[in-house]
Amino acid sequence: MANRFYKSVSTREISGRFHVLLDERVLKTPGKMAFCLPTELLAKAVAKEWDAQTDKIEPAKMPVTRLLNVALEQTPSRRPELLEEAKRYTSTDLLCYRAPEPRILVERQSEGWDGWLAWAKSRGVDLVSTQSLIATVQPESAYDSIAAYAEGLDDIRLTLFMHFTAVFGSVVLAMAVIEKALTAGEAFDLSRLDILYQNELWGEDEEAAEIARDLRNETVSLGTVLDLL
Incomplete structure (x- = not known):
């Protein structure tokens, strides 16, 4: 588990897609792909998981983020x-x-x-x-x-x-x-x-x-x- 390296979590619309920002830096998938989502509600759900992390980032407690990483990075191919x-x-x-x-x-x-x-x-x-x-x-x-x-x-x-x-x-x-x-x-x-x-x-x-x-x-x-x- 990595240490939490960010203070704030937010969402932003960019070119019609919705992104999660950690200290104003756009979140990416583990493979460095853009983590861009079709709806603001979905982006906010991911942001909520990241914001709920304390001293350590625990992926096991972020099921929506994990699933979307797969959907964005692996499923298309x-x-x-x-x-x-x-x-x-x-x-x-x-x-x-x-x-x-x-x-x-x-x-x-x-x-x-x-x-x-x-x-x-x-x-x-x-x-x-x-x-x-x-x-x-x-x-x-x-x-x-x-x-x-x-x-x-x-x-x-x-x-x-x-x-x-x-x-x-x-x-x-x-x-x-x-x-x-x-x-x-x-x-x-x-x-x-x-x-x-x-x-x-x-x-x-x-x-x-x-x-x-x-x-x-x-x-x-x-x-x-x-x-x-």
């Missing part, structure tokens, strides 16, 4: 790779893999997930579910639909989509968040139905619970980016 990654996740979407037992978990999965598979189907992503642990082959149309959806997202939304997909283990839940059909917090909770059930049975490990809380808080913070675009 990695789009084809990310589309293929989205298609791979389609084969292993969490919502498609169901427990054969016990009944209470089967019912919770059905209640929590069936509606979102139906929602995805209405948008051209028709996935089949299974009780097998082996990855199932989904209809080719589902892969194509997910790839087309991801391709249509701008760099920031695509970065968010791929991040949420990894966190939730589900392209469907990630798509629902991007489309604002679910909040990031709601999707996170739905993705943990199995874990929550196991915690009820055996109790919750304190360290694991703390990690989960931190991840949920970060996920909720990143969900706010959608409202700032």
Whole structure:
């Protein structure tokens, strides 16, 4: 962690884009690219993270800044790779893999997930579910639909989509968040139905619970980016 090297944080519009300034010096990405954003609200959210740093700069406490660094610096050149990654996740979407037992978990999965598979189907992503642990082959149309959806997202939304997909283990839940059909917090909770059930049975490990809380808080913070675009 580096020491805080600046006193003031502000934002400024330059040529129709919004920048964050540290002591009047324009913030750049780690690769020295211009950290320029499409909206003032988004720039202010980044500025708030930098202003909240104390003696040390802690990147772990700046999720919006970290995500936007990726969106600005890496996503534009990695789009084809990310589309293929989205298609791979389609084969292993969490919502498609169901427990054969016990009944209470089967019912919770059905209640929590069936509606979102139906929602995805209405948008051209028709996935089949299974009780097998082996990855199932989904209809080719589902892969194509997910790839087309991801391709249509701008760099920031695509970065968010791929991040949420990894966190939730589900392209469907990630798509629902991007489309604002679910909040990031709601999707996170739905993705943990199995874990929550196991915690009820055996109790919750304190360290694991703390990690989960931190991840949920970060996920909720990143969900706010959608409202700032």
